Amino acid sequence: MDEDTSGAGPAGAVGGDSSRPWQTLASGFEQARAREDSLDRLVEWPAQRALLGDVTGLAVLDAGCGNGAKIAQLAGDGAAASVGVDISGNFIAPPPRVELLEGDLSDLAAVPGLAGRRFDRILFLQSFGYAADPVRALQTAREMLTEDGFILLTRTQPVRYAIERSEQKGTSLGEEYFATESFAYRHRNWDEQVTLTKRPYTMSDLLNTFSAAGLWIEAAVEPQMPAEAAERYPHKQAVMDKYLGILMFKLRPLPGLQPRRDATVVG
Numbered sequence: 296m297d298e299d300t301s302g303a304g305p306a307g308a309v310g311g312d313s314s315r316p317w318q319t320l321a322s323g324f325e326q327a328r329a330r331e332d333s334l335d336r337l338v339e340w341p342a343q344r345a346l347l348g349d350v351t352g353l354a355v356l357d358a359g360c361g362n363g364a365k366i367a368q369l370a371g372d373g374a375a376a377s378v379g380v381d382i383s384g385n386f387i388a389p390p391p392r393v394e395l396l397e398g399d400l401s402d403l404a405a406v407p408g409l410a411g412r413r414f415d416r417i418l419f420l421q422s423f424g425y426a427a428d429p430v431r432a433l434q435t436a437r438e439m440l441t442e443d444g445f446i447l448l449t450r451t452q453p454v455r456y457a458i459e460r461s462e463q464k465g466t467s468l469g470e471e472y473f474a475t476e477s478f479a480y481r482h483r484n485w486d487e488q489v490t491l492t493k494r495p496y497t498m499s500d501l502l503n504t505f506s507a508a509g510l511w512i513e514a515a516v517e518p519q520m521p522a523e524a525a526e527r528y529p530h531k532q533a534v535m536d537k538y539l540g541i542l543m544f545k546l547r548p549l550p551g552l553q554p555r556r557d558a559t560v561v562g
């Protein structure tokens with residue numbers, strides 16, 4: 296789902312977006328995502344699924360999996376092991392071969408049940424912004440990859456928040472894009488009572504985080520709405536036209552930083 300529909304912790308939270316509001320927001324964002332005109336259904340999930348390719352026989356970990364519907368679908372598509380982790384603990388009843396675990400994506404290796412396991416695909420779909428320490432979270436995920444494994448990470452285009460804040464405050468786009476102070480945020484489609492905090496980031500911040508975590512970008516994608524969907528849902532095309540949508544990255548360990556071989560692949 297679009298990370299604009301996501302939230303973070305109380306203003307001033309140290310180290311990034313805290314996760315406390317998620318227990319409250321879980322049902323609201325799942326309802327928003329389930330709408331037939333949600334950007335997750337129209338743009339994001341089709342593009343995420345295309346980047347993942349054939350998952351037959353693979354071990355997949357979805358970090359910040361929401362209610363687990365996406366990882367359940369990957370199990371249905373043939374993944375041999377499918378694990379979802381989310382702080383909210385608001386899960387669907389897991390189908391066969393799917394494990395849904397309550398835990399923090401900031402340190403995946405510390406989530407009970409994940410120590411020593413390896414995955415062919417690790418997903419951070421609109422969830423990476425909630426890691427307490429983004430570089431550390433990615434380093435840990437990198438070490439949990441199999442030799443040919445990759446991370447699929449998606450984040451909202453940072454300019455989106457800059458546009459919103461510049462309109463609210465009457466400031467310029469550049470002032471807000473380069474701002475560093477965390478800002479309060481409410482999502483009207485989820486639960487207007489919950490005030491969230493977001494940590495601003497620029498494109499450079501994002502790219503430097505990948506480098507610092509020992510990852511290189513094999514592919515970057517900025518998915519757009521298919522023409523047929525744009526015609527059917529012009530109000531959503533208008534959102535895409537104004538805010539650009541999300542960024543998707545296929546990330547692999549930098550050569551020379553091979554995953555440890557002292558653990559077995561999840562089965």
Ligand SMILES: C[S@@+](CC[C@H](N)C(=O)[O-])C[C@H]1O[C@@H](n2cnc3c(N)ncnc32)[C@H](O)[C@@H]1O
Pocket residue numbers: 296297298300301302313314317324328335358359360361362380381382383398399400401419420421422425426427
């Ligand atoms: C915007 S939703 C994205 C859900 C799903 N990945 C998707 O693509 O639709 C963000 C998810 O991250 C979860 N989350 C937030 N902070 C987290 C944390 N520290 N550890 C694990 N999950 C977290 C939330 O509960 C929520 O399910």
